[in-house]
Amino acid sequence: xxxxxxxxxxxxxxxxxxxxxxxxxxxxxxxxxxxxxxxxxxxxxxxxxxxxxxxxxxxxxxxxxxxxxxxxxxxxxxxxxxxxxxxxxxxxxxxxxxxxxxxxxxxxxxxxxxxxxxxxxxxxxxxxxxxxxxxxxxxxxxxxxxxxxxxxxxxxxxxxxxxxxxxxxxxxxxxxxxxxxxxxxxxxxxxxxxxxxxxxxxxxxxxxxxxxxxxxxxxxxxxxxxxxxxxxxx
Numbered sequence: 734x735x736x737x738x739x740x741x742x743x744x745x746x747x748x749x750x751x752x753x754x755x756x757x758x759x760x761x762x763x764x765x766x767x768x769x770x771x772x773x774x775x776x777x778x779x780x781x782x783x784x785x786x787x788x789x790x791x792x793x794x795x796x797x798x799x800x801x802x803x804x805x806x807x808x809x810x811x812x813x814x815x816x817x818x819x820x821x822x823x824x825x826x827x828x829x830x831x832x833x834x835x836x837x838x839x840x841x842x843x844x845x846x847x848x849x850x851x852x853x854x855x856x857x858x859x860x861x862x863x864x865x866x867x868x869x870x871x872x873x874x875x876x877x878x879x880x881x882x883x884x885x886x887x888x889x890x891x892x893x894x895x896x897x898x899x900x901x902x903x904x905x906x907x908x909x910x911x912x913x914x915x916x917x918x919x920x921x922x923x924x925x926x927x928x929x930x931x932x933x934x935x936x937x938x939x940x941x942x943x944x945x946x947x948x949x950x951x952x953x954x955x956x957x958x959x960x961x962x963x964x965x966x967x
Contacts, residue, residue, distance in 0.1 A: 842861070
């Protein structure tokens with residue numbers, strides 16, 4: 734048992750270190766100063782605490798505290814810069830909003846691509862205690878019609894749940910990708926957990942873009958074309 738535990742811990746630690754190293758490399762490609770900034774923060778925090786320790790006559794205790802706080806500050810700064818770099822790489826990529834929605838946190842259920850048109854403007858859906866949030870990415874003018882059509886489609890099924898719509902972008906009235914998660918979390922929570930489950934069940938029964946596609950089972954016949962209506966938003 735002891736050997737297995739030691740082996741599991743040994744495998745886990747290299748895995749975490751490798752993940753940190755990969756995150757650092759990815760961040761450094763976008764943010765070349767990340768190493769200097771993180772190291773600078775650590776040195777400043779440790780130096781300030783150590784200086785205070787000498788002033789009060791307890792440099793050892795202050796040094797230990799300074800080391801812990803310096804490590805914490807470095808982790809926070811590195812995490813924020815890594816997150817900013819990740820959003821910078823994702824921005825403008827198809828499906829970026831869906832990736833963010835998948836990581837909003839507990840209490841939210843995400844269904845990507847509930848509606849799409851031929852121009853590949855797409856609407857994703859997230860359901861939580863704030864109600865239903867429809868998130869569109871693509872051309873804002875085309876997305877307005879796509880969002881309205883999706884609201885109309887859901888109206889009879891979930892009339893008792895509030896529906897919010899968000900268009901991801903940097904224009905007026907839009908939400909930048911890096912602020913999408915924060916925007917969802919700031920929405921007022923108005924639905925109890927039981928009602929969230931009921932709304933999810935009803936929407937699941939309604940189906941989504943992928944489940945509603947009339948794709949036959951088995952090998953696709955030669956020369957078969959997708960129906961023209963599939964590329965249009967509902």
